[in-house]
Amino acid sequence: xxxxxxxxxxxxxxxxxxxxxxxxxxxxxxxxxxxxxxxxxxxxxxxxxxxxxxxxxxxxxxxxxxxxxxxxxxxxxxxxxxxxxxxxxxxxxxxxxxxxxxxxxxxxxxxxxxxxxxxxxxxxxxxxxxxxxxxxxxxxxxxxxxxxxxxxxxxxxxxxxxxxxxxxxxxxxxxxxxxxxxxxxxxxxxxxxxxxxxxxxxxxxxxxxxxxxxxxxxxxxxxxxxxxxxxxxxxxxxxxxxxxxxxxxx
Amino acid sequence: xxxxxxxxxxxxxxxxxxxxxxxxxxxxxxxxxxxxxxxxxxxxxxxxxxxxxxxxxxxxxxxxxxxxxxxxxxxxxxxxxxxxxxxxxxxxxxxxxxxxxxxxxxxxxxxxxxxxxxxxxxxxxxxxxxxxxxxxxxxxxxxxxxxxxxxxxxxxxxxxxxxxxxxxxxxxxxxxxxxxxxxxxxxxxxxxxxxxxxxxxxxxxxxxxxxxxxxxxxxxxxxxxxxxxxxxxxxxxxxxxxxxxxxxxxxxxxxxxxxxx
Numbered sequence: 055x056x057x058x059x060x061x062x063x064x065x066x067x068x069x070x071x072x073x074x075x076x077x078x079x080x081x082x083x084x085x086x087x088x089x090x091x092x093x094x095x096x097x098x099x100x101x102x103x104x105x106x107x108x109x110x111x112x113x114x115x116x117x118x119x120x121x122x123x124x125x126x127x128x129x130x131x132x133x134x135x136x137x138x139x140x141x142x143x144x145x146x147x148x149x150x151x152x153x154x155x156x157x158x159x160x161x162x163x164x165x166x167x168x169x170x171x172x173x174x175x176x177x178x179x180x181x182x183x184x185x186x187x188x189x190x191x192x193x194x195x196x197x198x199x200x201x202x203x204x205x206x207x208x209x210x211x212x213x214x215x216x217x218x219x220x221x222x223x224x225x226x227x228x229x230x231x232x233x234x235x236x237x238x239x240x241x242x243x244x245x246x247x248x249x250x251x252x253x254x255x256x257x258x259x260x261x262x263x264x265x266x267x268x269x270x271x272x273x274x275x276x277x278x279x280x281x282x283x284x285x286x287x288x289x290x291x292x293x294x295x296x297x298x299x300x301x302x303x304x
Numbered sequence: 305x306x307x308x309x310x311x312x313x314x315x316x317x318x319x320x321x322x323x324x325x326x327x328x329x330x331x332x333x334x335x336x337x338x339x340x341x342x343x344x345x346x347x348x349x350x351x352x353x354x355x356x357x358x359x360x361x362x363x364x365x366x367x368x369x370x371x372x373x374x375x376x377x378x379x380x381x382x383x384x385x386x387x388x389x390x391x392x393x394x395x396x397x398x399x400x401x402x403x404x405x406x407x408x409x410x411x412x413x414x415x416x417x418x419x420x421x422x423x424x425x426x427x428x429x430x431x432x433x434x435x436x437x438x439x440x441x442x443x444x445x446x447x448x449x450x451x452x453x454x455x456x457x458x459x460x461x462x463x464x465x466x467x468x469x470x471x472x473x474x475x476x477x478x479x480x481x482x483x484x485x486x487x488x489x490x491x492x493x494x495x496x497x498x499x500x501x502x503x504x505x506x507x508x509x510x511x512x513x514x515x516x517x518x519x520x521x522x523x524x525x526x527x528x529x530x531x532x533x534x535x536x537x538x539x540x541x542x543x544x545x546x547x548x549x550x551x552x553x554x555x556x557x558x559x560x561x562x563x564x565x
Binding site: 126127128142143144146148150152153154155163164165189190191192205209 | 457458460461462463464465466467471475476479480482554555556557558561
């Protein structure tokens with residue numbers, strides 16, 4: 055187990071998939087993006103396997119959000135080869151619920167065939183059934199993000215993108231949300247990309263952690279520890295390596 | 305004790321000065337200091353109000369005025385809304401419509417009365433036209449600003465959830481612009497009532513303005529005051545209507561939710 059960790063940690067280069075591996079859910083080749091003179095992403099390659107939990111770390115300005123927006127097809131002008139699944143869903147930093155629609159209607163927004171029953175099922179999964187008829191402005195921060203998760207789940211995504219969704223939550227709610235995301239990911243098995251700047255969060259959740267630096271993937275850590283992950287020696291070792299990659303010495 | 309308490313609460317009440325003014329006004333009229341051809345006494349105004357109501361003159365005049373406002377308002381709000389949608393929902397529409405609207409809105413619209421008389425004569429057309437004009441601009445300006453100020457993050461999220469352009473307009477843009485639209489509607493109502501008052505001075509043969517004009521010729525200040533109070537009542541009623549509309553349409557707003565709770 056630690057072997058896998060050490061080996062992966064030593065190679066800060068994207069893995070080449072095994073010849074008989076299934077087609078990746080996400081495949082980026084030579085992705086570049088610049089805003090004006092500033093290059094945000096430089097010739098970036100990335101594969102995400104179906105059902106893989108990838109966490110993207112990086113200092114602010116490293117291009118995390120731009121990469122996520124590319125994977126969500128929200129960025130209209132990236133250069134390079136981008137192949138992403140059709141069924142995608144994003145949970146943004148802010149819940150971005152429409153304040154004039156009740157929670158359950160927000161959940162099924164843009165899904166003409168989904169009705170109350172589907173909304174209720176998804177809200178039950180995020181433990182928010184009791185708030186189905188509430189206005190979004192009456193939700194707490196954690197509840198609003200759970201509603202956003204339910205909305206994302208209803209798209210049956212093959213690729214679920216989470217852009218620092220717990221950033222604004224208090225520590226306790228944050229931990230509960232991490233558990234929730236993990237259990238939802240286990241049940242639905244989408245390829246998942248979580249953007250965060252919290253190293254502990256990354257180590258607790260990810261199959262693979264990527265550190266983005268100056269528009270490239272500078273470090274890649276495969277974490278082969280069983281979940282839930284207590285703070286063992288292996289946990290600490292990965293954590294320290296990632297912190298070092300981010301330029302923080304402990 | 306009880307009496308003293310009542311007296312005290314009146315003394316501290318916000319109605320004190322208006323009531324005092326009413327008393328002074330009545331007193332001045334009764335003693336002859338204020339002759340009725342200058343200003344009729346409050347009691348006389350009340351009496352005239354009742355008799356105008358009984359004779360049917362006031363209801364008929366009110367109906368005529370309300371019809372004017374309703375038609376003018378419907379026209380003005382429709383045109384203002386259509387132009388705001390055209391300018392708000394497309395860049396091409398904006399370049400086409402917006403500059404013109406900003407040029408036109410600098411015109412003092414009540415100053416257009418002489419032109420309207422030249423164009424439309426002195427019948428109903430110039431009156432309804434003036435009311436429509438007064439209502440169109442606040443509707444346009446507020447709705448246009450409302451559409452443009454819809455949170456781009458919500459639009460982006462809705463797009464990422466697969467809403468079509470029509471769906472985006474129906475579920476995100478228009479509801480997002482509703483608070484601004486209602487603020488515009490409130491202004492439109494106020495302006496259309498103002499236009500009504502001015503327009504009805506143009507040789508009206510019916511309506512509150514007609515009552516006022518005839519009353520002026522006979523120095524009936526009591527009738528004039530009654531009509532002014534009815535105009536004021538219309539203003540209050542229109543405000544109340546918009547409030548009710550807001551409570552219905554904007555039920556999701558945090559401020560309204562708190563009030564309901």
